[in-house]
Amino acid sequence: MASHGRKNVHGKTGVRFKTGWTATREKAMQRNVVTELILHEKITVTSGVTKDLIKNIDHLITLAKKDTLQARREAAKILRNEKNEENQKAINKLFKVLGPRFKNRKGGYTHQYKCVMRRGDGAKRTVVAFVE
Secondary structure (H helix, E strand, C coil): CCCCCCCCCCCCCCCCCCCCCCHHHHHHHHHHHHHHHHHHCEEEEEHHHHHHHHHHHHHHHHHHHHCCHHHHHHHHHHCCCCECCCCCEHHHHHHHHHHHHCCCCCCCCEEEEECCCCCCCCCCEEEEEECC
């Protein structure tokens, strides 16, 4: 006997309250991943994250090539305030190291390589790294 008005209830018709994967969680995850890629220049993520990661990184590198105050402010909206092993902030590394490195390149700043599936849940993984 199925319940008509109550969908997703534990029991015969499933789970009632699901925790949603919201847009703010997605945005926060993308900010974390982009910052880590800038700091370490190579990162392993699941294949679902890769497309948005590459889009965001291309936008940030384009801003870094301009190297204006407005570009720094736009990049600061996205990047986290974190440091790497050399005690270098992500925004400074973006504008002082990565921007000049890709000054003569018009696009395609990253490579993506398929990796073995994750052992626990079998998720497809991808290694994303900067070119050059």
